[in-house]
Amino acid sequence: MSRPHPLSGYPEWLPSQRAVEQHVLDSLRRTFELHGFAGIETRAVEPLATLLRKGDIDKEVYVVRRLHAPDDAEVGDDTLALHYDLTVPFARYVLENAGHLTFPFRRYQIQKAWRGERPQEGRYREFCQADVDIVDRDALAGHHEVEVAQVMADALGRLPLPPLTMQVNNRRLIEGYYAGLGVDDAPAVMRHVDKLDKVGPQAVATLLADEAGLVDAQVRGVLALAEVSAADASLVDRVQALGVRDPLLDQGLAELVAVMQGTADLACDRFRVVADLRIARGLDYYTGTVYETRMAGWESLGSVCSGGRYDALASDGAVTYPGVGLSFGVTRAVAPLLGRGLLTTSRSVPTCVLVAVASEHARTASDRVAAELRRRGIPTEVAPSAAKYGKQIRHADRRGIPYVWFPAADGADAGVADEVKDIRSGEQQPADAATWSPPPHDLTVEVLQP
């Protein structure tokens, strides 16, 4: 086998990079559990029919078939395919297990998903998502729209990433406002507004007039709302100053204010929430609050954490399950930073101590020291060969192991102790494997400037 090459769109990491990714995943999980979310996993595959229900992504689905399936086996509804997100499998899981779940059901799910997209930075064919959702039967209380934002604010604020801004909008606010303007086809208008960042207000105004048939005052009203962005209660004044009155608008505005107020205490240097009334993507699917999240300096990646409220996340005909959730694109946010070497870690391997080996004959003595240190929770390995001590120390250094342990020679006087060397400082001291403890060796991760 000649040296293989990476597959485009399938990021893989060296052990020290994987340690950073694992640190992010652990931190997410810890925070989700701190908020009382239970973890689940779903299988990697779903029947094609389940995956294609959301109509617009069929080109990206990967079908899975046995290599030796019969030649005439056709792709059908029960053909299996890899899931492209965690929401569709979660909806299926809720329907399948509804009788065994307690509602409102709170779950997090951290798993890979697959899409046959053209690979580029921030877009991968295999990627990891971290989702939280709350789903209830028949009706879902509005405060859960605040809660999922709180959970993600808490979770993302703890991550070693560039500062994140969550932009929040509300479909009821937009629909109510449009209705107040006398605009009928809200979804069509939203789709045009979604192009604002790409083509600018001038071009969107033309689209709204020519394609959506809006009159001048309506176009001005739609664009004026899209310009509203606020990180505090001034939001209400700014929307009301636009002079449109509608009860649905009022409801949506109150819901949006609740999300802002509910997350205010969680704002930190690394995470903030703003109401941004031009956020349109997702309004087509969602029925209440919608969320998108951008990373400072990395806006080209698009949203790294998105979601919203669905009035019908799932339905089996008899019962409908409304839900609200957020999905953080772990790979989308982390892979570009890792790939460019912008996340550094204090620890490239889990090992804290390398126990030196005086001779192959004395390996068992080194094994005993290692077992004793491990018994007390200290990650330890034994040197791979009984080379000269200088070479064993260099091996520890190359692997990023901070301490080297030298067992006292077999048959040494009772007064002769083991010794341990901190190879960063060069300091060497007598030590007893039954009592010695290193300073905490927690992994820390730092973000560097590009």
Add this chain to the structure above:
Amino acid sequence: MSRPHPLSGYPEWLPSQRAVEQHVLDSLRRTFELHGFAGIETRAVEPLATLLRKGDIDKEVYVVRRLHAPDDAEVGDDTLALHYDLTVPFARYVLENAGHLTFPFRRYQIQKAWRGERPQEGRYREFCQADVDIVDRDALAGHHEVEVAQVMADALGRLPLPPLTMQVNNRRLIEGYYAGLGVDDAPAVMRHVDKLDKVGPQAVATLLADEAGLVDAQVRGVLALAEVSAADASLVDRVQALGVRDPLLDQGLAELVAVMQGTADLACDRFRVVADLRIARGLDYYTGTVYETRMAGWESLGSVCSGGRYDALASDGAVTYPGVGLSFGVTRAVAPLLGRGLLTTSRSVPTCVLVAVASEHARTASDRVAAELRRRGIPTEVAPSAAKYGKQIRHADRRGIPYVWFPAADGADAGVADEVKDIRSGEQQPADAATWSPPPHDLTVEVLQP
């Protein structure tokens, strides 16, 4: 969408079952890291050519293709397929990243794999494996064959599973012994010996005589060796008593004794190691020590943890990478127990405290209590509705949450404190969210008798 049904061969778990599986995965990872193994992940797919190099499993491979791939696209060497184990992707990873790894390279890998097998208990189409391997360049020291057994002994001995027995054998021992008997075609003889459990010694004797062409004395010698099984140093005497002399036999025997001695201290009620000279499966592929592991009362599952030494785990033509490793079939061992309700957990959700809500108006006060408890690491959620307290307590009970917190009423006298109720004992006490701590709420898992 009507209620969906499970897919055969793709196990999924309810949250409380997933908590058990997660507990197992966490424990494995902690032990692997304690032994200085670094975690890596590889992508789920490999080129078909990489996967088919090991010739005998091609029928089980799942090919992955975009739904809208061109109709005339044929399955070829660069078609992607899901990996069926973690060894083949690991070998590819080593070759691809050799320039960035420090050798001997120690890694663990805990991931899903997929095989198109006929589903049955212990055999799944999607399953999780936990692998440890040590790989070196050009030559691999023999003590690593002891080490991987130590790591798995330590890891598996900590798991909440029925008692496990690791059976160890050594290809050099077998080959040397057969050579000493004057038997040439060792692999053919091994394949017949592998049928011992299925067809019995009589039938194997016939196969050895008729198909492998062994004479009577050779048949008796082969069967006598296969009967040797020992948990201690009596192994040496028993093998030597068979009267066969060969230098390769001596080397293999010494290697096997080293594995036995190296793991003796790690034996416990839940895990032991025995030398079992009838273990033949794998001897065909491996070149030194081979390992299999059986679970008491669950022998029908086959081996739940297998592996061995490869002299050429990977090779790029210029450099060869010998390795030794073990793969624990997490799903194979855990799924049958979970599926039959034989693993119980002390904790069905991560939540420790449910903060009650006096009225929707007072939800913010409950949110503040929850935030304060979380700040101190106590997993907390807020009641989903301001129902009567009795109903909120029942909600906590149904979810398996041990404590319910009652915030003091808004505007209550300064002397009136919050209260917390242990709903298992019924005891209710004044409490302060800034200082109250529950007893440790660690998840424990217990194995029940079938």
